[in-house]
Amino acid sequence: MSAQNTLAAKLRSLHVPGKPILFTNVYDGASARAIAALPQTKALASASYAIAVAAGLADEDLTLDINLAGVRAIAIVAKEHGLPLTADFQDGYGEQLEEGIQKLLDLGVVGINLEDYDKTAKKMIPISEATERVRRVLAVAKNHGVPDFVVNARSDTLLHEGQVSDAIERGKAYLAAGATTAFVWGSPSRGGITKSEVVELVNGLEGRLNVILNTGAGGLPVSELAKIGVARISMGPALQFVAMKAYADAAEKLLLSQ
Structure with missing residues (x-):
């Protein structure tokens, strides 16, 4: 087994229903170094929204090249600490899917998030096509010597007039195609996902579910999500918001002291 696939297998093993891996998502070398230094950190994960913000862009304007540049800085830190790294690959960048996955593999990445909403066409990708894209990603990884590559297949169907049953149907298809977990995105715009929905x-997905941690009022804590039986919890860009607020507050204090 290659060293890279060993990391992929380690990442895959951390996805246990009822004992979820919590990703404190990072977005550049500095944030990655801060998180990697923590003894509790088992793996690193990028957040595309946060990478876009760090580059001065909106999430929907993040190109493959700029995303790769952000992941590249994080990958350096992951390698230094011997940690598995999973990257937020957005919607796969259309015809650049295989090219992008190959470049991520070359950086040492051993997993991705892959969305089923086409940000260019502004519509959900048909379930058959989205399922085939999971297979295509895993085929590239296998050819690279990383058969245990982790795909966290995200579905945005709840944001586009879909029901929980639709998310389960898509999630089951993605898992059957080889995804490790299905990530059902609730978005702040709909108030996230309720406890009954989780x-x-x-x-419906036999615990192989990834959810975003809602740190606001009414959000379910990690302990409750674990008790329900999820396998993976993400922070998304939440810690970037906290960091930038602290950064601005410190700067304001200094400027007011002049």
């Missing part, structure tokens, strides 16, 4: 998704 329970339904966990039951």
